[in-house]
Amino acid sequence: MCSTKKSTPGDPYRLPCNVKPLHYNLVIKTDLEALKFEGHVAIDLDIVEETSSIVFNCADLELEQVSIHSEALKTEQIQIASQTVDKDQDRVTVQVSTALPAASKAQLRASFKAPLTGSMTGYYFSQTEIDGKKVHYTLTQFEPTDARKAFPCWDEPALKATYDITMVSRADTVNLSNMPVVSEKPYAPNSNEYSDSGDEMGKLTKMFSNLKSEGSSGGWKVTKFQTTPLISSYLVAFANGPFHYIEGSYTSPISGAVRPVRMYATKEIIHQAKFALDVNVRCLPMYEEVFNVEFPLPKLDTLVAHDFDAGAMENWGLITGRTTAYLIDEEKSDIAAKKRVAEVASHEVAHQWFGNITSPEWWDVLYLNEGFATLMGELVILDKLFPEWGASKEFVNVHLQSALALDARRSSHPIEVPCDDAKKVNQIFDALSYSKAGSVLRMLSDFVTEEKFLKGVSIYLKKHLYSHARTVNLWQGISEATGVDVPDIMDNWINKIGFPVLTVTENAGSITVRQDRYLETGDVKEEENQTLWKIPLNLLTTNANGESTVRRDIVMTTREETYQLDTNLPFKLNAGTSGVYRVLYSPERVTTLGRQCSQANSPFDVTDRMGLISDVMQLGKSGLLRTSAGLSLIDAMRSETDYLVWDSISTRVNAIVGVWWEMSDATRNDMNAFRRSLFSPLVKKYGFEPSKDDSHDVRQLRTLAIAEAAAAKDEEVLQELCSRFKLFVDNDDHSKILPDFQRSAYVNAVRNGGRPEWEAAKKVYKNPPTPSAKTHAMAAMTATTDPALIDETFKFLMTDVKSQDMMYFFIGFNGNRHTRRRLFAFLKENFDEIYKRFEGTFALGNIVKISLRGFATQGDLEDAIAFFKDKNTSKFAMPLEQSLDGIRADMKWLEKSNSDVVDWLESWSATHGKAPSKY
Known part of the structure; x- marks a missing residue:
């Protein structure tokens, strides 16, 4: 530069x-x-x-x-x-x-x-x-x-x-x-x-x-x-094209200027853009107020496209994006689709300041765009737009966990990543530039307070209007607003690879905390463990009256430190799960925390419970705990009532299912029985029919419970879903497939059905009533277990599927244990054509990652290495190496924990299990 x-x-x-x-x-x-x-x-x-x-x-x-x-x-x-x-x-x-x-x-x-x-x-x-x-x-x-x-x-x-x-x-x-x-x-x-x-x-x-x-x-x-x-x-x-538009406007809270805000699309879909338009109109004045910087252009348009590589793009004054990112029929779509549109819309409007008014000096500080748009668009402003959604809590499950998962691999990269060759920049549009950057900024905001953080951000923007910036410029602004030496705290979080795991050792009247780099394989070498992070501990303690407080002033700066507290009373590090690290407790403390989390007046809030589940299960994967300790923790928390905690539970259970996908029939039956015991009672509690009084949390929990119970072969749930889908197959009657469980109905009907169900899903794909219905149809088509239909779907993939939809089919095939290896074989057979089709797009690296996801054997690893050995991988070298690292980690997990998982499931099933499902 x-x-x-x-x-x-x-x-x-x-x-x-x-x-x-x-x-x-x-x-x-x-x-x-x-x-x-x-x-x-x-x-x-x-x-x-x-x-x-x-x-x-x-x-x-x-x-x-x-x-x-x-x-x-x-x-x-x-x-x-x-x-x-x-x-x-x-x-x-x-x-x-x-x-x-x-x-x-x-x-x-x-x-x-x-x-x-x-x-x-x-x-x-x-x-x-x-x-x-x-x-x-x-x-x-x-x-x-x-x-x-x-x-x-x-x-x-x-x-x-x-x-x-x-x-x-x-x-x-x-x-x-x-x-x-x-x-x-x-x-x-x-x-x-x-x-x-x-x-x-x-x-x-x-x-x-x-x-x-x-x-x-x-x-x-x-x-x-x-x-x-x-x-x-x-x-x-x-x-240029036959575009139609709908229009709104907003009044600047700074100048009083009235600006038009439009959504453009072709005429057959423009009516589904109203919700996105409303989000844009509402969030523009919010951004002006938060940053104290007026939107500088005379208008803001958004164009919705039928063919689009990424989700959306923040072009100044003319945002563009795909249909699934901006279109929704509120009567025919579930909450997940609505949240997706709101998140994307808010994220792209955030870029009008972060990236557009003030741009990165070079692509190595891409996170100044994407990390900020993630934090502002999908947490700060989204929480103001839709407080009932709990975006600040969901950020933990969506972004923090995604960041920690990728950053736990040797092939990770720092947030500020050296990238001299701009033609390889596509590879760093990943969970580190978006989710880890957003999570680190959230941690800083929590430490200095959101009010002072945003004031510092405003200072940064005003000093670099219509210009470009680097990390030092951001730190200067926040330091000026807070009086905190921000570079001293943050430099290693931005410039070093990885993150720490904090090991807690309990003493009489104190705890000793040690920080080390965390790798999901658990085999950190001495030379990989040189970084010392400056860690806001957010130490939650309780007194004898059960009153809890959080100390936000403690910053750990050395390898090991001791802190005074009464370990006989509830305590927890990383309160609110705002820190970008994991915490390793003793097995006994994990059991105690699980019991305390389940109490009616627990001192641990939703984010604490989500973080605990994720930490314990992930530390089990790396061998720092036993995986069975995580399963026992989940088993003890089955009285949980919050959707986000259940979402964390389902994610971690499915991680085991995803690696143990070639388990024996007996182990699969035990696992499904355990999953049914968790989620089927929730289906019985909430049923299939929503009530007008249902909260967003209840609606999402119902959707999750139905999906998980069906995946675990709950006969009653499957019969209900399949019978409702049959009305659609036989009579074109879609009225009983409600938006909240549309995906489950599509997928399970095809998975447990035959050609009529598959053809019905294909019909929806070709003529979808909503963008979300189209994605559900793709998931359904790839869920079939019929060999002939599997063959037909793979042929369909190369002849009838739009390029932007290819990833949805890959995700579906990878998630189907009957087609996972077939998918990688398909990639190998058609690699030259796929490479040419997606060369230069964000999709190329994602297709490679998806094709290798879930493999956990030495043969799979050798097969992947051998195939790519003589290929030009320069445009997807980073996601490829991350995928190979993922296979290595899953291999070690399976090798170290197989008997632990199998024995725990057998023991649980012997005590609680039910007969296997007929499905």
């Missing part, structure tokens, strides 16, 4: 710093009938150093008519001595015959064209059916390095510039971009108004000259947009 690095000729990863872009005048012409685009760009440059070469990014474009113009030189156009292309690094180098003097201004002009593809990267097309006809439209996805696929540019986040964007399109389509429309007029030949400057009119007229003759759908139009603020290239956005 130019602000921290001098120009280095031939640098393989960064553009030279001899020139800096100031302003882009960009014209894009989109032809939806021919599925191609072309354009022209004039880029105003600041010549920082005297130079005879200009290097910029360009990829997959047919580049022509490149010229250089200089204000300092009398010659109108500088003669170009040579023009070379480096396809590996997506660079074009233009050598000029006359050196451009330092501190002067110049302009690079270029024309370009390319086909529109369905790659979901760069400027691409999406397609759907409207009124029975196939329809194409276009949109952009530039993060992290694909703006260069749409126009020549300086494609690095800190190289901000302003943009004037003009779009030329068919007259009956809608054009969208970051800023509002300034003018929109029919194309009129020989008019100078479309030129960025008079001497460029010839090139632009040539580009437009064939507009009348091309295609068959009538005329063309030219849409001009307002000039953007300083913006990173990856946040530039534009789209």
